[in-house]
Amino acid sequence: MQGFDRLHREVQRWIRDEGWTGLRPIQSRAIDTVLGGETDVIISAATAAGKTEAAFLPLLSRVAEREDEGLSILYVSPLKALINDQHRRLDGLCERLGLPAVRWHGDAPAGPKQRLLKTPAGVVFITPESIEALFLRRSAEVPRLFGRIDAVVIDELHAFLQGPRGLHLACLLRRIELATGQRPRRIGLSATLGDPVAASIWMNPTAPERVVLIEDAAAAINIHLQIRGYLEPNETCASRDGGEVEEPRTALDDIADHAFGVLRGDNHLFFASSRRNVEALADGLRLRSEAAAVPNEFFPHHGSLSRELRETLESRLKAAALPTTAVATTTLELGIDLGGVKSVAQLGAPRSLASLRQRLGRSGRRKGAPAILRVYVRERSLVGAAGPLDALRPETIRAVAAVRLLLQRYVEPPRSGVGLATVAIHQILSLIVERGGVSAGGLFNALCGAGPLVNLDRDLFLALLRGMGDPAVRLIEQAPDGQIMLGELGERLTSNREFYAIFDTDEEWTLRHGVRALGQIPISNVLFVGSVLAFAGRRWRVTGVDDRAKVLNVEPHRAGRLPLFERQSVEPLGDRLAQEMRSVYLSQDLPAYADPAATALLQEGRDAFAAYDLMRHAVLADGPDTHLLLWRGGAMNSVMAVALRAMGAETEVHDLGVTLAQTVPDRARALLESVAAQSPSVSDLSGYVANLSEAKFDAYAPPDVLRRLWEIRHGASVAELSKLAAGAAHAIDMAPPLHLHST
C-alpha cells in the first residue's frame, strides 16, 4: 500500500481495525504531499472518494507525537450537519491518538468548548461564524487557542469561492495569522472545482502557484440518464357549475405519476428547485401512496421546515431500513453522507453544472454502481396565449445542453467579487472590537494590502471609512489620536448575535402602488426606474426605487396577464450553458437519453429556431415587444439591459436574453446602434443601476463606493458591449409568421 508505511503506527492500526482493504488512490497520493511538505494543498475528488481521510490520516500522523500545548488542526465547514458527520468519522481515530476532537458550532455542547479553551489541543471542527464569535467575544483567548495550529482544513472549498461568506472566511483566516504571527498551511477539499486557479488564489492569494493540486484521476463518468418531456395542458377554466371546482390536471400530475412508479421501494433524491414545487410534488406523491393503500415514502425537505422534521428524514435516509425519497430544494445538495441513494431526479432543466454535478454526486456512491439521473422537463402548450420564446422549448434545450456539458466535465468558474463592501464593513467593525481601537492604516493592512480584499484600493477604502463615520451613520468614530473606535450604531450592531454571520436572512422588497403595499418580493437582478416586473398576476412598471428602505414604487404597466416567456431568472445562467443551448439548436442529433416526448419537444424547439431564422438574427418580434437573444449568460444580459435602459428603453432580463417592452424591431435596431456607436463606459452605465446594494451591510456604504465596485465587477462585460450590440443590430429583422403544431 503506497504511502501506508509512512503513516503513524496507531493510524495504521486504526485503518486495519476499520477493515479497510487498502487506501483509495487519492489517499495514497495525498500522504506523500501532506506528510512531506509545508505547502498548501487542494484535494479534489468525487464525493465519497475519501477526501476527508486523505487529508486527516497524514495530518494526524504528523501531530500525534506533539508534546506541547496548542490546537493542532482547525477544520472549517460551511454546515453544522457536516461538522457532526465528520466529527463522528474521525473522533475514534483522534481518541486513539490521544487528541481531543471538539465540535464547535451553535448547537454543539458547551462543556468540550470550555475544556478546549482551558487546554487547547487536538482538532476543532468549526464554522466561520463561530470563529467570528471568538474574535468578537473572546479576542484575548485567540492567540493562545490558535497559536500553534499546523493546518487549516477547509471542507467544501467550492462553497467559499464565491460570495460574501468565502471572503469572510478568508478574512478570518488572515486575522488568525495576524493575531498569532504564524501562517498554518491550508488544505482545501472539494468535489466540484470549476476553476482550480481561482481556488488556488483563494487558498494563497500571494503565492497561488505554490498551491499543490491533487486531483482524482478522471474516471469515465458512469451515468444512466434520461430527459423526460411533459407538456402543460391547454389553459382552460375549471367548471364552476354544481359548486365543485375540479383542479385542472397539470404536467406535474403526470410527473408525479411517473415518479411514483419508478421511485417507490428504494432511496432517492428528487430536487425540485423551489419550496412551493417541493411541497406540491411531495404532496402529490403522498396522495398517490394513499390512493394505492401503500405506506408513504416521499417526504419534503427544505429550509423552511423545522430542524426536527429535516433530521428525521435525514436519519431515515441514512439508516436505509425503509425505502425513502426526499423531495428537496438545494438543502440536500451539499455535504452530509446520505448513504445508498440509488438515483437523483430533478424537476426542470439544470441551471448550473456545478449544482448538477454536486447533486449527481449524491447517488451512485456504492462501488461500481452507476449514477442515475432523471430530468423532468415541462413546456407550455402553444395553443392560445403562448409566444415565440415558448415555441423555442427553452427548458428542453437547456436540459440537453446541460447534459452535453456534464459529459464534457464542464463546471462554471466562481463569480467573484460579490459582497466586497459588506465584508469590508463587517470586518472593520469586528477588528475594532477585537483590538479595541485601530488606526486606518492598521485596518487597511489587515484586510486589503496583502489581505483578501485586494480589490479595495486605498481610495475606496478611505471613502468607505468616511461613509462609516458619517454623523448620519455612526458605525465608527475617530478618537483625537487617530484611533478608530466603534460609533453608536457600530456598538449596537456588533453586540447583537445576528452580527456573526455575513449573510442576511431573506431580505424582501415591498412593492408599493401609491400608498398601497402590494406585497413582498425578493429581487436578485438589476433594477431601475422603468423596469417591468410581474407580481400578483399583473405586470408593473417601476416608478421609484428606495434602496435603503427596500421599497419599489410601481404602477400598472399593461392591462392583462403575466408575460408568457420565461420570467426574469433567478440563479443567472453562465455564458457557457447559454452558448451550448445555441449549439443544441443548431445541431441535428436526437440523443438517445431523451424520451419520445422530450425528443418531440427538442425537434419543435429546433423547428422554431429555424423558422425565426435565429441562426442569422439576434432579435425576435413578439406583439408590441422585441426580444434580443444574445446567447450569453445572465451577467452579460444584465449589462446589455442597463445599456439599453441608458438609451431610453424599458427592458426585462430573462434566461434567453433581454426583452425591450413596447419596442418595435426598428426602434430596437436604432437603440442597439446607439449602444454600438457610443460604446458606453462602465461609469456611463453604473448610474443607471438603482439597486447597487445587494449584501447585508451594503446599505452603509457610500453609493459612490458601491458604484465603483459594480464598475470593477462588470468592466469586462461592458468592454464587450459595443461589439455585441453592433452584431445584434446588424442582422435585425421581423420574425416571419409562425405555423406551429401542438403535441
Added chain:
DNA sequence: GACCTGCTGCGGTATG
C-alpha cells in the same frame, strides 16, 4: 419564479 448557510453569554431553574 430561488435556494442555502450561521449564532454568545448569562442568569435562572431543575436534576442527579
